[in-house]
Amino acid sequence: MAVERPQAGASSGAARLADASALAVQGRVQAAAVDPRLVSSKGTVEIVVGLVDAPLTVVHGRNFKQTGGALNAGQQKAYLRQLAQKQDDLMGQVRGLGGRELGRVSKALNAVMVSIDAARIQDIAALPGVRTIRPLINYQLDLSETVPYIGASAVQAAGFDGTGIRVAVLDSGIDYTHAFFGGAGTAAAYTAAYGTSTSDSRTTTTDGLFPTAKVIGGFDFVGETWPRGALAPDPDPIGCGPAAIAPPCAGDHGTHVADIIAGNDGGSHKGVAPGARLYAVKVCSAIATACSGVALLEGMDFALDPNGDGDISDAVDVVNMSLGASYGQIEDDLSAASANAVRSGVVVVASAGNSADRPYITGSPSSTPEVISVAQTQVPSAVVFPLVINSPAAIAGTYSNTATVDWAPVDGGFNMTQVAFVGRGCPGVDTYLDNPAGKVALIDRGACNVSLKVDRAAKAGAVGVLIGLVAAGDAVSFSFGGGDTFVPTLVITQSTSGLIKAHIADPVIATLSPSVTTPLVMSMVSTSSRGPNYSFNAIKPDIGAPGASVSALAGSGTGATAFGGTSGAAPMVTGSAALLVQKYPARTPPEIKSLLMNTAETNITINPATQPGVLAPITRIGGGEVRVDRAANSTTAAWDDADLTGSLSFGYLSAASPTTLSKTVRVRNYGSTARTYSISSAFRYADDAASGAVTLSAPGSIVVAADSSATFRVRLSIDPSKLPIWTLNGGSRGGDGFRLQGVEFDGYLGIADATDNIHLAWQVLPHRSAAVTPAATNVTLSGGTGSLALSNAGAVDGRVDVFSLLGTSGKIPKKFLPNPGDNFAVVDLRAVGARLVGIGGGNFGVQFAVNTFGQRSHPNYPAEFDIYIDKDNDGDFDFVVFNLENGGFAASGQNVTGVFNLATNTSSVFFFTDADLDSANAILTAPLAALGLTPGTQFGFSVFAFDNYFSGALTDAIEGITYTLGTPRFTGSGIPAAGVPAGGSSTLMINAVPGGDVASPSQTGLLLMYRDSKTEREASQILVF
Template structure:
């Protein structure tokens, strides 16, 4: 049979602007990108540049002590003696002195020095001085200080911890640092006096009481053996005020510490370090404090010798869309390399692609997802009347501090937002109730203030129950306690259901509902909807790594011996940290990577997404990875397996745009801890039968591997991808940017399993293959004939799918930024490097015109939400002043929706309105921004000038590149491709 191909020719006519026909060519219609009605709202603009005093992290060239000491030094011994360690720190300190001498001459102020986890000085300085500091000797990077967000009797036995404790392993001799809001070390669960008076003696009467800044002989204790407060009691409403007393006020850290190592915790034998890095009054965690804390936990006694570094660090905090340039990520990676196990929350931003938080996205760190507790139930909202909306509505969520116990039946009244006085901010009046909730079920909108304060007000007004209605699309989530003392049973419902109820009430229809404690769907063995999804942004790797039940009843700050409900990935993370502590006691010589791998290898794989809404549907690998932690199985296992190159218990093949067939390979290390050689049978399973059925991805591994006693062996695990059989790519970063279900349709995943008579271990694997075109332009130059026309040939003869072709007038280009100026891991800034800009006239529906700006960069982004923002500044009358701008951002704010949208801002009055979804793909270097011409003060025949500025919208908010001085007339471009010759789809070659 002869091989053949057809060359696809497309005629693109280029016509000089002076010879344009009177009748313009029809424009492309992009009305499908318009935001749905009701989506647009006034939002804040991020068009400001840093001015005035800024806090920055200045990194120096020499390696920090953790790196100098060598890989695995915590357990196997390091390169440096105690004297050499102290000398290394002294050398770093001398260079810090030299740096600060120069900085003080610029009126800079030192905040902190780091020598163990990072080699850096944190300082405050006027923004105008930053470039001068960058030119000082030994300075390798400067970045702003980051801010992060805070994210038992039933759960401890469920994960196998009681079994491990009964075997004699309770975490004895293991130290765990809790980087959080502090610990109430007076609480009974930590061996304290267990009285309210004891807490008052430690904390004092209020935040200004000096008792909470001094140890007063009450701290440290036999259980909480050390720590430090790097924040103080007033930040972020005031300056950082470090002190030696890490007593908790917020309560978050006390809950976390109790789950790890309280009397009823996972590892009750551990010793705790209380390291306060988060606010007493807000959910923020200070970047300066976190970096100082990472230095502290590597040398708790501060003698310059890091042999006393803690064994485990718990970080129930993070920042969504985690980036590798985050400096906390670099610090945690260095700690793990030393031998410290770092466990961090994946985040509570739900099933949105790439939203999993840093520092948990750091490859070395254990990233923890949240799963349901064994007793979790889904209580449906049963609408009894009116007939138009009767039925069982299963997409609901309960709240730990207002659980469904007896249930209720009643008529609904809509009371509005329902915030009490002083709840939004001090001095604000209460929201007026739209109806009296006495004897009724109160429907309350989310937003404005803590949900617990809304429920407290409704309960005191006589409501028999509360329905909390979401005000934005998405699945219901649970809510943390935020104050109040009187509650009624509460159920969270979706925006769609809440709107349906409101519509009926607006038509004077009585809406009667029932919530019954006997009508439910068990949720054991499934994900919590709010648990964040991977893959990791910077590495396109499997994250989270493992899951754990996140809802526990644990120690409540200031009560002496009280306990309250606590949840989220903040509650799941300490379950895994405690599990790691148990394994460290059992296997003190094993590396941090081996402990992480054991936990992943032996976790429970059969986890569902949501048994109520999707019965029997398994959770994807990029939500649960190894599975739900089972520490008893990890303890029992005498086998571990990991990626030989990436040193983790998963096999991440990453993202690949494939226009033709491809093959990928991973090397797997198998470690046999037994005193006999063993033969392991090898098999691989797809997560979903539908993926197997496509034939697009096939797996190949040897049938078995023989591993010597107390030794290791390796084998190759291969994937082959047939591009033509891959599903058509339906993902995008605009309307589907937050659609986890669309990611599931594109990715292929499963488990590689090794079985021996006494052990079964598994490694999750995943690949994200994108069936792609391979469109090529066959010439760099275009010759025009006497009529000003020319032919440009495109071809897609090697593509696996039709190639999309969009034609724009090229308006500007920019050279590539040199590599030496680009950030690396831990640099805490991003560079958005513009490549080219184009423009075109489009139709936006209803006979109206819009304009699109196509922006291409050097370097791709996993998701268009971050770290790139593109601002197009418009001078619509050529007077030299910008009148309007359009920019892209995440709809609803940071971590809210996953959807990227284009907003127009009126630069005269500051009004900002979202208009269209951004036309951008995942893992792409391109973005198309759309705006109505009328909203920019333009017509198709208006000549205008514009400038495009690229911003780092994740770390610094600073501009990183621009293309300026471009001039354009939408209906009269200099060169035009008439509609008849304008391709939209370029088919692959065929025989």
């Protein structure tokens, strides 16, 4: 929940609810055109108005770059003129409504971006030719050893260096004066091109210095002041270099990315595809990490027609986007534009994200099925330095879960040195708890930049620093944020830090030796985002690559510095794709993607220091770590024939009975003779194979004719009785990637002959499920009592939570639901309930149960449930109970329940939300004391459902409920705590409560919420008469 929303309505709750009530009556979702987020918007909004005609890429046809399109150059231009005329006609009417054009696109999408008063949105929706109206979305930004490591040097030596291939870098611009791009490499050249500040007029003109032989074109779609100022497009896409320009300059991201792809100083410094030429498409801020939604859509259009002549035959070959948004979903415009670009024949590569090992957190647009999503792996030279605690004996040992920071290297380390805990250690704020002089300072993370903490400790005489994390998880590195004096620094986990603190008085003696290391090569970087993707439960990321390269620093002339994250990994794959496109120009993007995935290195581990030998799961590494030399030499590729990707995603399955799923694999033989391939399958983990819960079957071989393809079926069978018990949830365990490994099954399908040996990753997420079914959906009481039989045909005992049924809502028609690229989500309420619970210490709480139409892969997004409480039934709401992600967006993966006080504008979080992954159910818990309630209080409440992923619009509501927790109309009991036995039945006893019809008039029956249940059978509404 955006806590500010209740705050904004605090002084006029009744008025706000009147608005919500009106929406509820009208079905909440307005026709087909208007995104529901915009229905209650006020003031000026920025929107994307989609027109009914298809964009040029769709009309021109799939893979037009490889096979030729449906339209000749003249026809393309004529079609664009038709679209432009219709856009002109539309904008004439929009301007008459007070709208201002922000931009327009017609190649990847057919849309105009508009700023307008929200009150006129329905007027725009009524205009002819309008298909959709959606809010505009912005995004966030996310060589010498790495290039040979992935096999690129070998491909270059074979004569393929990207020559003739054009790559669009959608980022923060490129410093084309840098020597690594063939520029002069001098301060004078950079000043002539950029100027001396972000306000210098030279940033907006090409000055005869651009384009260059390497950076052959581009455009600045943002300017130098966005997002603090308005978008100010200009023809000069030079990146703002912090090495030369004073703050707030922060625009060197794109220069790093471009150098990894195609940098070339004419000597030893070479990117992955040093012969490729670049387009600098500046869509991200020069002064922040934000990337403009307008600019990104315009930038994708630019990439499809760089010379802007209306003939898209000059579309680039590859697009790189080292950017995205966590929990990526298919409905946003950029994902749709990216998919259209791929279908037209352009390879699109994007970062998976840096949100760590958390289920479903892979970002968009990389989560789009057609796009190549890239995870980050360790560089060959990466090592971990363990911390050795020499004494006291109680905690003595080697602690390997550590991380280093590049701005305070281990160097000589420290030997047998006492540790002093100084506290949080922020300069000018925190008083040291101990003097660190001559000791190793243990400092808690938090409140200020880590480098400033280390700088202070070093100046206080510390000989080393340990940064202790304050939340559970692996040790992570930190970026530089100021300071000039440093000592050897190591990051340690919260648990290790806690042990040291508990024994600090003993004292604690520790050693950090530069000669004792564990190599991390061929393993994951802990911050790399995990899949599967949110919208399809499919394998993402697709592939991994080392992400920490030393690459060009904008504004430095010849300088280079470390650059990492999946932002650095994506361009490694982009460069690899450029090499393959050069060698195989007739192959389509799905073929290029599959080649890369089929031939990637699969022996990638999680962390050799903390989990030696444990392989990385498929939903972290996909097809493996890129090996472009293998891809370039392979004469065989294989892919899912339906999904056109180099992996087999069987998705999530609630398995209550034995089930078999199937996929068709297409094998392509690029050789000149017929070939017989053997087919084999393997599990990623031996215990998965040994369980017998999942079996994969396929023919033993397949014959494929010369320069042709053939298909075979793969069948995956699931025996739910052998599946592990589901241990995940979306609350306290919602961010636990390691628990996902315990229940998902994955591996590789091998396809080989005497020449080639390729593979397809496969994965399935089966949930051992119950299938509880009531014998009836209504019960008539006799003498105030009744009963209902519940049976369970599932594979696990079916736990049942019984709530008072207090409200229901019908299903929103399919025509009102979003399509890919529609940039909104609909949360469709089905039923709500409540009950009184104990919360410990003799205290009581309330639980609100919410059941929806449609499941959510993760309860964090896109559903937010706001329960407005009128504690005294005076017609004014007093509190809001709501769910949100613990710590903020993409911070933890945990969903929690908070209470917002409308009188004081303060909020508190009390409990984890009781919700599962891939579920339609959520239970929100709050203390009665926090709501001003007692078990005997009759109170009112209404439940509102919001899309909290895109912008927070109201999409459904159940209102006007009156209830008394301690005096419901009906109660249900008798179901064992363990649930309805698998293969058996139980009886639910139903009783009328004296006085309940007056105390709880809204209750019509019981709402049964089923745990571990089959999809679409997670709740039952039992009407009681």
